[in-house]
Amino acid sequence: MSSIHQAALKGYTASAETYVAGRPDYPVEAEAWLRDSVGLGPGKTVLDLGSGTGKFLPYLRRTGATLLAVEPVDAMRAIIERDNRDVRAMKGTATAIPLENAAVDAVICAQSFHWFGGKEAVAEIRRVLKPGGVLGLIWNVRDESVPWVAALSEIIDPFEQGTPRYRSGDWRRAFPADGFGFVEERHAQNHHVGSPERVIIDRTLSISFIAALPADERAEVERKVRSLIAATPELAGAGEVAFAYDTAMFAYRKNA
Template sequence: MTADGIHPAAADGFGQAADAYEAARPSYPSAVVEAIVQRAALAPDRVVADVAAGTGKLTRLLVPSGAAVLAVEPVAAMREALAAAVPSATVLDGTAEALPLADATVDAVTVAQAFHWFDQPAALAETARVLRPGSTLALLWNLRDTSVPWVRDWGDLLVDGDLDRPYEWYYGVDYAAVIDASGRFGPVEVVEAAWAQPVDEELVMARAASVSVVAALDAPARAEVLDRVRDLCRTHPDLVGRARWDFPYRTVAYLATVRHGR
């Protein structure tokens, strides 16, 4: 962790990739968002905190519920993009392990595409602290469908040479068990949806550039990775000659109720 409590790869990579993140990262399917809104009973008299909100990919989808939306984000470049993209949200500087919120003041905490970066026991304790009794935690991820050959090959390009992919190790983690092991939340409900993001070559390039470990590379190394991605878009048997295609995802959300805010 950095002095600010942020994972170094996240601090360096996302600090340099906010524009690419906003441009290329996918949204979240309406069925999953609606499940969160319904489970948390989000409405004009409720408050939801979207933690590690990034550029507000989930934040903006919570606004139509009418709830007051707080967006907590530790990376300054991300907060700037978030404030521009979701002006109705209250944007706060803070981390999941030290939320800038008082005890028992929110009705839901959401974390999209970020919980794997956290000190998880500390983050779950903080979440329980700020939730009102009986309120909802929602963790969710867009997972690339690596059963599709070009998607699998795309991911492999990002781990050649010296690259690591801490952004992907969480694919095999049972987060229902992680939440349950904290002892702070009731039974976990898992909601899933398969969907696809329409893309083209430039969007797939930007998607690669938004990956923290790619964004944190020096300019020559980053350019080399992106050149490989461009070549894949132009030569992969599944993509050659195509101007647009689908980037398939499986979205998984873990929903749980806090036990008496402890």
């Protein structure tokens, strides 16, 4: 995909600050994955592709690697630049990465690969990776084995209308990919802990296709989510809740 999906452009432009507040962090297992499977550490250079507001940058920073970020949505890239002075943040897309050939040791796509994960993007990622470099994909996915999380999905999903998402599995069609070998798939439990306002309301309103809705429809989604919270004993009146996620991690190595 050579252009930005309109749901991403419109939704994330409108909800950049809500995205920061509403999105979960990543579990400690992600740091082991970055070290052991992706191979990051001091002396390495990593590109955070589709970096959004830079939510994953602190995890990359702790590896000691040099950090680069590419983000096409201006409002989100502005937050990266504001909050991460040590990161070179660039405007670009997954099919037009503004780097030279073999420029980085790893490319990480955190909550982003489903937006652009076609053969053209994978070829461009391969171009900027050094021989033996790693493409790492990571997502926080709602754990719908929790009843109220499943009920929340029932409110959200009718508005999807074909918007790219991890759960559709369409991103998997990019693999097997020429020039890449599969390394591994890992999963870890994760919880976003905080007030219902932050971890449920802000999270829902930060979803691209929800944020892109007309104001009246977005308000109706918020009303339904608030009603769900009020009707769920473990949520109603709670000062703090734990929103359950499954964190999925994948690694692919560029052939020499």
